[in-house]
Amino acid sequence: MSNNCVLSLSNISKSFPGVKALSNVSLDFRKGEVHAIVGENGAGKSTLMKIVSGVYIPDSGTITIDNEEVSFKKPREALEKGVSIIHQELNIAKDLTVAENIYLGEEIRLKGFLPLIDRKRMEQLSENILEKMGVKMDIRRVSDELTASEQQLIEIAKVINRNSKIIIMDEPTSSLSEAEIQVLFKIIDQLKRQGITIIYISHRMKEIFEICDRVTILRDGNLIKTMNIKDTNEKEVVANMIGRTITSYYDKTTRHTQKNEMLRVEDLTIDGVFENISFTLYEGEILGLSGLVGSKRTDVLECIFGVRKPDKGKVFIRGEEVTIRNPREAHAYKIGFVTEDRRRTGLMLDQSVLANLVLPSLNHHKNRIGIVDSKWEGQTTKDYIEKIGIKTPGTFSIIRNLSGGNQQKVILSRWLAANSDILLLDEPTRGIDVNSKAEFYKIMNTFVSNGGGIIMVSSEMPEILGVADRIIVMREGKMKGELDSENATELKIIELASFD
């Protein structure tokens, strides 16, 4: 076995503050195999891949490539050893041609002392590579005009050109159509025959069983099992992925009842994104939106909040039809939105806790000439720091210096302070530690028991099972089912989210 083992990991561990992301993972990758890595969100897949590709340095353990021990300090070093990664978000320079992209960073120079590029040779060689892959493409085209799948092919050509021995593909099919997927699979097959090892990360069971040779299952940072695809089936893999016990910090005792309708959407559609989404949110409940990455749950929330315009469908608030054209109008209907990307769309990082907390409320707390009621904002901020338990040196501390959990509490307080009735929460506890999570759920529960309603998007199974009263499962922009919290299980959700 060690003969055809190209990459071997032994006892890899990695911790982040508050989380053990990987513990003692040992795993061999064989030459010329397609090896799937599966696991739920947070299982440790991406951490493992980042270690293999040199983005993270493991706390302990060794990596061996071709029987030679290596330790990568940066991605460049992994690249030189033949490990390439193709990310879910493609890294294509949009204004460069196909050939220029394939040779980006490795441009061929003309002979002589002038720093000129040998464009002809680059184009010729690019053509050769693409031909070998069995792809026909005009290598002079600007990449911007290419489809997602064509751009992906360029990325593959790029890594082939770098003589990669190991190619990591992170959710390579997430933006491809059925036909394009088949093209990709053909190429993967070819690479395999050339002796290149593919590490294939995907949520889609069907694909894994179609093209992979072996599958490794991770759960909570532990390696559960590596199996030959021939010897297993989809059910067994999924069963191994889950089976996590739901930890006690979910407040299961609270069961919210459905009485008054708060928000109802009917046939909400954005062409090409999601279609015919219909559901009702009742007063006093937490409605979960579950599904895989790319199932367009965030887009539904954005559409309700007025960020994106629906092509079709109606929104009702307390039985009255409304049109929400922008967040300002959503705010007028007392809707609040906690986005999934805290740093990009949640926080003003270099502003104070106070400035971040009161921003949406300012217009309701000013005098006739527009001066902010500074007493109100100071008091409100203090109140929330106390009530929600935000750990900060003071109201005027810069929010960048707070921990993720406390930052998230400030964002939630922002909408509570704005007297929101309906909260849209998008992955509200992503990247925050267990204790903060528990506190966060408590706040959510208090909010709904006081007559509020929450729609929560979450990719964490235990979270959505533990917190939501009802769960709607989406797949590729469509509603696939609704589950009651009593009947919902991880297995049922995964089945709805990934199988037809």
Next chain:
Amino acid sequence: MKQHTKRFSNFVNNNAVLIVLLLLVVFFGFSNKTFLKPNNLINITSQMSINVIIATGITFVIITGGIDISVGSVAAFAGIFSTFVAKLFPGISVVEGLAIQIASALLIGAICGLFNGIMVGYLKVVPMIATLAMMNIARGLAYVVTNGQPVYGLSNNFSWIGAGRIIETERFPLGILPNNAIFTVIIVLLMHLLLTTTVFGRHVYAVGSNEAVAYLSGVNVKKIKVLTYMISSILAALGGVCIASKLNNGQPGSAEGYEMYAIAATVLGGTSLSGGKGSVARAVIGASIIAIINNGMNLLQISSYWQKVITGVIILVAVLFDNLQRERKIKTSVK
């Protein structure tokens, strides 16, 4: 002991520009006898007033993460416009003159600013390009309406705001306080209050800190942008009428390069070009530093060519220092 040094270094970091300002005063005070004389200090205040007004306006735009390089041209155009109007009424009083000046500034400033704001806020033109266009348009119009000739023959009362002084004494028969400086102080105070105490001011910071967050929090981002460009242009126009008043004539080529002084003053004071950070006070400090350096170098009889070089170097050093500090801050916060 360690605590003390830490507190001291924090103080130095947070007030670096202010310390530089004081050091400059001490340096020029010792190296030249005239520098601290009342007459010279009056001179400095008068000289820096216009730059302070323009820098104050541009501060609003820079806090939103934008830039406005049309301020010099807008100033010139508004100045010319005010002299045109004033010429129609030969026998004006001081108050009437002031009314003409303020009305001209408000009108021209509002129009130019609205144009810039709509370009940037609604039509998504890059701020540098939108205001570059306005820079040429306003300057061009100033030349077109005057046919390239200065506007002369204004009433002496027209120069009250730009050249007049109050509190005349025996030692200072011309007066101690330049009206221009008082006017500047009033504007600076009003703008400071606007930026720090009002909802509008908060929204300006929010847009510059993180536009997405501002939008999702219900801030009318486009409107805020339009308003900041209007403030910038109106204050530039006020600066422009002050120049015309000071000269007591209209020069289509006046205020050339003032956008660079104003941006330099703002950045030197510590307002970040990436937005979200800054204040009117910082613009004032920045403008003071520039004025003092220029004045001091004049007194030391350094050639005006070298003065430009030195000013440039000082701006670079200030910005590099600011970058360094920010990097250090981010590093400590990561730890």
